[in-house]
Amino acid sequence: MKITIINTGGTFNKKYNPISGKLEVDCSNESIVSILENTYGNIEFELINIISKDSLEFDDNDRKILFKTINSCKNDIIVIHGTDTMKQSCEYIDKNLKPIHTKIIFTGSMHPYYCGSHEPTFNLATSIAALKFLQKNGVYIAMHGVVDHYSVVEKDRQKGRFYRISSKKEILQNAIESMQLVDKENQKG
Numbered sequence: 001m002k003i004t005i006i007n008t009g010g011t012f013n014k015k016y017n018p019i020s021g022k023l024e025v026d027c028s029n030e031s032i033v034s035i036l037e038n039t040y041g042n043i044e045f046e047l048i049n050i051i052s053k054d055s056l057e058f059d060d061n062d063r064k065i066l067f068k069t070i071n072s073c074k075n076d077i078i079v080i081h082g083t084d085t086m087k088q089s090c091e092y093i094d095k096n097l098k099p100i101h102t103k104i105i106f107t108g109s110m111h112p113y114y115c116g117s118h119e120p121t122f123n124l125a126t127s128i129a130a131l132k133f134l135q136k137n138g139v140y141i142a143m144h145g146v147v148d149h150y151s152v153v154e155k156d157r158q159k160g161r162f163y164r165i166s167s168k169k170e171i172l173q174n175a176i177e178s179m180q181l182v183d184k185e186n187q188k189g
Contacts, residue, residue, distance in 0.1 A: 002044040003131060004075040007032055008051040008058075008066060010082030012120045014112040023112060027052040031113035032080065035121050043128065046075065055082025055089075055108075063092040076103045076131045078124070083108045083155055083162075086141065090150035094139045103131055105140045106150065110160055119144075 007013065007029055015026040029049050036045055050069055051062050070077055070093060081089055086106050093104060107127045111117035127142040134140065134147075141153040143162035154165050 001132070002046060002075045003078060003128065004046045004048065004073045005032060005036075005078045005080065006066065006069055006073075007047065007049045007080045008055075008062075008082070009053045010055050010080060010108045011112055012080050012082075012107075012109040012123075013052075014054075015114045023115075025052050025054055026114070031120060032124070035113070035124050038121075038125075039128075053082075055085040058082070058085050058089065060092070063089055067093060067096050070104060071097060073102065077105070078127045078131070079104065079106045080124070081106050081108050083110055083143070087150060087153075087155070090139045090141065094150065097139075100137045100139065103134050103137055103140065105130055105134075105142050105147070107142045 009025040009027075011023075013026045013031055014023040016022075017024045027049060029047055032047060036047075039045075048069060050065055051058070053062065066079070066089060070079070079089075086108060090106055094100070105127045107123045109117065109120040109123055111119045113120040123143055126145065126147060130140070130142050130147040139150050140147060141150045141162065143153065143155075146153055146162055146164050148164050152165050153162055155162050
């Protein structure tokens with residue numbers, strides 16, 4: 001199994017620049033290569049570096065570049081992407097790539113690899129494993145132990161984590177149950 005990893009930048013790749021005193025997106029792929037060394041050659045990878053931006057700087061021109069790159073790939077794909085606009089890029093790819101010919105997993109990190117965080121390694125490893133088990137072609141997000149279709153994964157900016165949202169049916173059922181409890185309390189009262 002060969003996996004194509006498309007590195008678009010994001011916090012995953014940020015590195016401290018001692019001259020500017022800022023965290024900047026590193027364009028070298030060093031962090032990804034360092035993580036992939038832990039596969040000991042058991043998985044074949046193709047690594048493509050494009051865009052190299054924080055996702056807050058992404059625009060539709062960048063998404064077009066990402067789309068063209070994904071469209072040219074024959075393998076299953078992992079996209080390293082900043083977490084702030086990851087979902088918008090997922091939506092763009094899902095809307096424009098018809099038919100979806102492979103499994104595409106978006107992942108990233110809220111903490112830079114170069115700052116000693118284990119989050120980038122965990123999220124990339126989760127993505128690699130998920131490609132082996134996902135049955136259906138589609139656009140997915142793999143973050144913080146959650147792997148699912150991008151449409152049911154959200155970023156909680158207050159808590160700094162990704163989570164799987166409930167389906168509309170589950171949300172509706174919970175709302176009905178809550179209203180029934182309120183009605184019972186009001187009848188007692």
